[in-house]
Amino acid sequence: MSDLLTHSIVEAGRWIDAQGWCPATGGNFSARIDNASAWVTASGRHKGELTPYDLLKVNLEGQPIDSVLKPSAETLLHTALYALDENIGAVLHTHSVASTVLSRLEASDSLLLSGYEMQKSLSGNQTHDSTISIHVFENTQDMQLLAQQLKEVWTDTPLQWGFLVRGHGLYAWGRDMSEARRHLEGLEFLFACERDMMLLNR
Numbered sequence: 001m002s003d004l005l006t007h008s009i010v011e012a013g014r015w016i017d018a019q020g021w022c023p024a025t026g027g028n029f030s031a032r033i034d035n036a037s038a039w040v041t042a043s044g045r046h047k048g049e050l051t052p053y054d055l056l057k058v059n060l061e062g063q064p065i066d067s068v069l070k071p072s073a074e075t076l077l078h079t080a081l082y083a084l085d086e087n088i089g090a091v092l093h094t095h096s097v098a099s100t101v102l103s104r105l106e107a108s109d110s111l112l113l114s115g116y117e118m119q120k121s122l123s124g125n126q127t128h129d130s131t132i133s134i135h136v137f138e139n140t141q142d143m144q145l146l147a148q149q150l151k152e153v154w155t156d157t158p159l160q161w162g163f164l165v166r167g168h169g170l171y172a173w174g175r176d177m178s179e180a181r182r183h184l185e186g187l188e189f190l191f192a193c194e195r196d197m198m199l200l201n202r
């Protein structure tokens with residue numbers, strides 16, 4: 001199963017674990033194969049210790065293709081993103097302290113960030129002197145419901161770069177794994193800064 005896409009997921013898991021963003025078995029990752037399928041991590045694995053045999057193919061309804069592995073509990077969020085935007089090529093979900101805490105400190109459904117040079121790590125941003133919005137969904141164990149809410153929000157206004165799930169973590173994406181990693185790293189940095197600013201009452 002040696003393949004560039006599966007390797008990119010395994011490698012992302014090692015890097016994300018090294019950052020401390022996927023403790024225990026938290027997090028899940030995927031990469032689009034084509035317009036009808038994606039590789040996704042199997043459920044319950046430690047994401048820093050993945051091998052290609054911990055990945056399976058799913059269709060965009062989240063059903064396994066030719067695999068007995070159980071797909072990530074949150075597969076429907078990955079497949080919803082691929083169905084919503086044909087330009088999304090990879091999705092990374094993390095459980096960092098910053099995203100978990102900040103998503104609880106933010107009471108509304110939209111986290112606004114401005115004044116950070118690191119905003120330029122997010123595609124389409126040329127300056128710190130703008131305001132970007134990251135949607136915050138309420139957490140639920142009902143992935144059908146969360147995927148439906150994602151579709152409804154997106155239909156109103158397409159999301160960019162990522163979204164938060166309150167008390168849970170971050171979903172970040174990009175046109176390929178490289179861009180997904182850059183968006184993830186930029187957002188995690190911005191969240192850590194914003195959490196500190198809030199804690200300092202600034």
Ligand SMILES: CSC[C@@H](O)[C@@H](O)C(=O)COP(=O)(O)O
Nearest residue numbers: 025026027028043044045072073
């Ligand atoms: C440590 S429990 C975390 C899970 O509930 C879930 O949120 C998660 O990110 C990982 O689920 P998984 O089914 O392994 O993809």
Ligand SMILES: [Zn+2]
Nearest residue numbers: 026027093169
């Ligand atoms: Zn999760």
